[in-house]
Amino acid sequence: MIKGIYEARLPVSNLQQSIEFYEKLGLKLAWSDEATAFFWIEDGKSWLGLWAGSEYETKYHPSLRHIAFRVSYEDLKESLHWLHSLQIKAVPFGSNESIEPFVRPHQGNASVYFIDPDGNSLELICHIVVPNALKHINDKLSFKDWETLLADTFE
CATH class of the missing domain: 3.30.720.110 (Signal recognition particle alu RNA binding heterodimer, srp9/1)
Known part of the structure; x- marks a missing residue:
């Protein structure tokens, strides 16, 4: 049934700064909008979602x-x-x-x-x-x- 983890999420304060950071790590940006961004960790298998908001505090x-x-x-x-x-x-x-x-x-x-x-x-x-x-x-x-x-x- 369960094959692995597909998605994990983190809160961020500055989405653009975070996009640059995670791209620097080698993650591939899958898509983004004004408040969220998703990066492939393993293409088609697992990704990381970033959400802009105060929750990073x-x-x-x-x-x-x-x-x-x-x-x-x-x-x-x-x-x-x-x-x-x-x-x-x-x-x-x-x-x-x-x-x-x-x-x-x-x-x-x-x-x-x-x-x-x-x-x-x-x-x-x-x-x-x-x-x-x-x-x-x-x-x-x-x-x-x-x-x-x-x-x-x-x-």
């Missing part, structure tokens, strides 16, 4: 105003350089002080976070295969620490 909470974009592991390793080349700053997540991408072995994923011009939380995320011996790790690990653990596990 809603205080951030992890359950609101957040989108995670799927990327490859290799792309995530290069994400800070890519974001920097677009003049976008990565931001720490939760209690982390570092902006570096990190691995969550217990969830089987890795992420880096940044924000759009209205403070909406954006994430680049990839799935990782976690050996059974490492699935108990609840800490957030740097890529360097994760790859060292993997190498040690398979020695």
Whole structure:
């Protein structure tokens, strides 16, 4: 029945500024009018809708105003350089002080976070295969620490 997520929406204050930001990320503008814009994330499969209005002032909470974009592991390793080349700053997540991408072995994923011009939380995320011996790790690990653990596990 359910095959995936087709649409997600975010509030924005300045639609034109947001259109430029999301185009800079490589999303393709599908259509827009005076108050909304839709971007293909995966052409014909999933898109992101932006709505201009005061809702962008809603205080951030992890359950609101957040989108995670799927990327490859290799792309995530290069994400800070890519974001920097677009003049976008990565931001720490939760209690982390570092902006570096990190691995969550217990969830089987890795992420880096940044924000759009209205403070909406954006994430680049990839799935990782976690050996059974490492699935108990609840800490957030740097890529360097994760790859060292993997190498040690398979020695």
